[in-house]
Amino acid sequence: MTSENTTKYSLRRRPKSEKLIDESFRKLTIAMAAMVAVVLVSILLVVFFESTEAIGRYGLSFLVTSEWNPVTDEYGAFTAIYGTMLTSLASLLIAIPLGVGTAIFITENIIPEKIRNLVGLMVELLAAIPSVVLGLWAIMVMEPFLRPFLKQLHENLGWIPIFSSEPIGPGVAPAILILVVMILPIITSISRDSINQVPDKLREAAYGIGATRWSTIFNIILPAAISGIAGGILLALGRAMGETMAVTMIIGNSNNFSWSILSPGYTISALLANQFGEADGSQVSSLMFAALILMILTLVVNIFAQWIVKKLSLKY
């Protein structure tokens, strides 16, 4: 601008300082973003290099053997990998219908608003309980309460491999249930948000041609909200795979492999938490190898989550 403006508008030209602030803010954000990447990559690298010894020694057989003997220096993570997969998938299987159902329940005008809000609030509060407290509760209250029922399961359905052992205390089954408690709020609140995002005009459209409430929910609203719900589910899966404290307290921490969910087991994160303290030499390397596997698993889940969300997101 050549002509100097002498009006009341003093900011026709932006002062240099303001542009400087813009520019430095931009650089700052780039630096922050880069930092995240640097931290992620360096963690991966450290874990990888620390585990090279174990990778060289066991290779892929580490994934399928379940020996864990610091005396003879024999390590295999199969029990922990199986435990991680089993606990996280099983808890997801229980938590999905519960969580999505709760979300429908508290969004879709089925019960009076006051009760809905109360249920919603309680689910959110569930997320605020520290996992160590949940772990304690699991040991002292839930597991003893559950044991008679698990005994029944074993006595009646013991021929099925996953119920084939006598429940004696801490084990995989209570760990699965405590994981359900922990991931339920994630699934519920993300599902609720994505159901709320579905525009009301779609509901009206469905009711306007004579659809029932259930048909509207299952054929119109849930499909329209599915990308968010799927994202929430995968987030919950990530959480379940990585959860450490509560699981360590209740799963029994045993490296003896068993198919049964009634016997004690292990997850990778519980294994790490339990053994790092007194590990040395090749045990550390083996633990790092297990950690690397856990990281890769969660990374894959997350990438898959992003892909699913993109794939499923609808336009309306």
Added chain:
Amino acid sequence: MPRKIKQKKNICISLENVSISYGKFEAVRNIYCDLPKSKVTALIGPSGCGKSTVLRSLNRMNDLIPGCSLKGRVLFEGIDLYNPQIDPVEVRRRIGMVFQQPNPFPKSIFENIAYGARVNGYTGNLNELVEHSLKKAAVWDECKDKLNDSGYSLSGGQQQRLCIARTIAIEPDVILMDEPCSALDPISTLKIEETIHELKKSYTIIIVTHNMQQALRVSDMTAFYNAEELEGVSGGKVGYLAEFNDTEKIFNSPDHKTTQDYISGKFG
């Protein structure tokens, strides 16, 4: 089945002393109105006078709004639609609705129509039904090559005609339309009006519009709604039916001066 109540001949829906409230706020009051069968009735009036409220009461869409209540009787073929024994879902299967904003489902064009048919237990050939409905709504040419594309790949006007086709596909007796053209350009509007002309051969149509020309072009009967401030009622005006007559009469020599004023654009 609730007891049938005698209704005048050639009358499709009668409102008998209907008042509708949102919570404590009374939106419309004491409406008496006989909507004729196989004709197009236009509801006109200034905004906020309760046209949509009345229209939505005719197929119990207002049930979805918490706190909305109705006093009086709405008779459809001699049956009170607000009788507790009546299932609102069944009402909506007989009295379909087209909304102000085009609202196709985020599904394919084919599914948009097939869904409603399935919900209503349609047992015939779906392909034929889809073609027939799209043709009747005058949008077949635009859709026939892309039945598997999303309903949202259409333009606004085409989407609205898809929504009309979706309503036709469930073969209701009555079609309610709430300002179906207000979000559309003039050409799409004309196309939809043509569609309405086509449809009135087989359906009773009740259309809300704030376009006077449109009311004149498409309707046989016109109901003019107005709103007035009432003494002792705080927070808004109460709507009422000011005049109801043949469209020609309403537009040429209305009985009331307010009707005349509204039609000639003096308020609204």
